[in-house]
Amino acid sequence: MTFQNSNPRPAPDREEFARAAAELLDLVRHLSGPDGCPWDREQSSKTLSPYLVEEAHEIGEAIARGDRPAEREELGDLFFLVVFLAVTLEREEGTKPVDLVRGIIAKMIARHPHVFGERRDLDSQGVLRQWEEGKRREAGRESLLGTSPERLPALLKAYRAQEKAASVGFDWESVDGVLAKLREEVGEVEHAIRSGDGDRVAEEIGDLLFAAVNLARFVKRDPEAHLSAAVEKFRRRFDRVVELLRERGSSPVEAGLPELDRLWEAVKREERG
Structure with a gap:
């Protein structure tokens, strides 16, 4: 791979990362091979797809919580799943994992002409606009907004559509x-x-x-992250209301709305100290 105006320096841990990645690839191939795990061996790209969505959400939740240990663990799980999918795709279609890596390197270079080609001074909005133009050229699409995966959460679909419109000045x-x-x-x-x-x-x-x-x-x-946080806050407060009622030998149904409202406000004051 060649670069016209920029040549990234080799990372100091490049060889260590390469060895670890190779070990992970070997592990996944063994697990999904004849002498490996029966469950792993039965998986296909279609059956693994839901796990990919789940892992992505778990990482997002860990980031939103600021839980660094969980974030590292979930990112490791995602690494494993990505390699698992790559090995599965190799078995199904013959596409080698190394070709996937080389493909994304080529794509990222093509999507960053301001870094690897003719240099231009761009702000973040200019970079986003250039990115979307590159995606449309690659896909042969005319629509400025493009399309979104059907399984993408609706909040994220809306966010991406608005972001793309804003990148061309509609904001x-x-x-x-x-x-x-x-x-x-x-x-x-x-x-x-x-x-x-x-x-x-x-x-x-x-x-x-x-x-x-x-x-x-x-x-x-991030609307998705903040809505999730709001749901968790509601759940935590309501659970506390139920706990207070149980201490009195009552329940939400028995207490009625006025008492529930009173306890809700009390829990809010309790949280605020």
Whole structure:
């Protein structure tokens, strides 16, 4: 592989990493081979796909929690699964793992012409715009927004679509515009509910969620991670409410909404110290 204007220096741990990666490749081939594990041997790229999605989410959750030990462990699991998929693809189609590595190296060089080709001064938005242009050329697509995998979480689909639109200049000038749009969508949901039109309610709720994701994107926050954190906070507080009721020999059903609300506020105050 050659570079026109940039030549990355060899990493100091390059040989150590190469040996460890080779050991992992050997391990996976053994596990999925004739003398290996029956379960591993039965797997296909299709059966392994759900595990890839699961591992990616587990890493994301560890990062969101700031749990470094879990992050390292989950990233190791993902390394294993990626190699497992590569070995499985080799068995199914004959594509060698080394060809996958060389392919991604070539792609990354092609996607970074400002580094490896004719150098240009680009900010992060310019780099993103160049990246999307490269993807469209490679795929032969005309759409600026392209397509998203069907199994991609809806919040992430919305985020990526908005990010791509923003990369070509279709974005709000300030957060005030984003907030105004969010308030507008809340009003439209209220109006749709009063109208009694179920289809319109569904559409407006979708628009409201899309606007909320856009706010998160504009202020550079991950909506998926923060919604997950909000769910965990709700679960933690509600579990505490149930615990307090049990201490009194009661339950949520027996307590009723006014008492649940009172305890909920008490738990919030308790958490805030």
